[in-house]
Amino acid sequence: MDQQPPEDQGRPAAADGSPSCYRHPGRETGIRCTRCERPICTDCMIEASVGFHCPECVRKGSGTGHHPAATRPRTLAGGRIASDPRLITKILIGINLAVFLAVSVAGRDLVEDLLLFGRAYTDDQAAAPEGVAEGQWYRLVTSMFLHQEVLHIAFNMLGLWWLGGPLEAALGRARYLALYLLSGLAGSALTYWITDPGQGTLGASGAVFGLLGATAVLMRRMNYDMRPVIALLVINLIFTFTWSGIAWQAHVGGLVAGALIAIAMVHAPRERRNIVQYGACVLVLLAVAAIVVGRTAVLT
Structure with missing residues (x-):
């Protein structure tokens, strides 16, 4: 089953055929979401207890009844995900x-x-x-x-x-x-x-x-x-x-x-x-x- 959301289907990989972030076409990455296995770049990855999750999986997980701290988005270094990362x-x-x-x-x-x-x-x-x-x-x-x-x-x-x-x-x-x-x-x-x-x-x-x-x-x-x-x-x-x-x-x-x-x-x-x-x-x-x-x- 294709796990990409409708707006992400058909997006190209990087120029050399390597995996590309599903939210940023053409941005090469070697990281995948540990839940859905979609490729994600450093701007999209959110640290989890095991590996990294994509923003969609984090949003889905936030509605499962878990404590908010367990699904709060974090950066690779443990910082909070900001709406404006620059x-x-x-x-x-x-x-x-x-x-x-x-x-x-x-x-x-x-x-x-x-x-x-x-x-x-x-x-x-x-x-x-x-x-x-x-x-x-x-x-x-x-x-x-x-x-x-x-x-x-x-x-x-x-x-x-x-x-x-x-x-x-x-x-x-x-x-x-x-x-x-x-x-x-x-x-x-x-x-x-x-x-x-x-x-x-x-x-x-x-x-x-x-x-x-x-x-x-x-x-x-x-x-x-x-x-x-x-x-x-x-x-x-x-x-x-x-x-x-x-x-x-x-x-x-x-x-x-x-x-x-x-x-x-x-x-x-x-x-x-x-x-x-x-x-x-x-x-x-x-x-x-x-x-x-x-x-x-x-x-x-």
């Missing part, structure tokens, strides 16, 4: 664009107020040095949303949109936001630690590289073909270490932090999921704090 991604892009427009209007003064640098005199008339080492720790965060050139913000926002949407759907909003912010902070911390204290850096690249590392972990968890993401990672790392003017420290710090957090997010055992996931986030945050405090002690 909401946080859209908000982050909006914040970056708003800061970019503000910088375009306000000019260099705002850039200097938000820029990441360790310790330096901002001009010849400055009475005292400024920077993270002088207590301006907020620069570790504000620099993550700061861009000056159109090409710079365009590349970062495209990466955020392409990588962020699937990750937000797979992790859930809170976990995804923690991944993004901690990856960016890790990139800022490594930059602060290694670069010259007077060298300014800015951009969302550290956070975006964290999403790239997390995407690789998620694809490995889902048994997807790793070749596309590995190729993308290699290309980005080549640009990171060959193009001038790129803070490779932010890229590497974000990549490592994003991959580590994602491992905890998607591989945490169900019975200890929250402890493992939040514990990993806390450990990354403590590592960031240790780096910042240690570097500050050296510079002052």
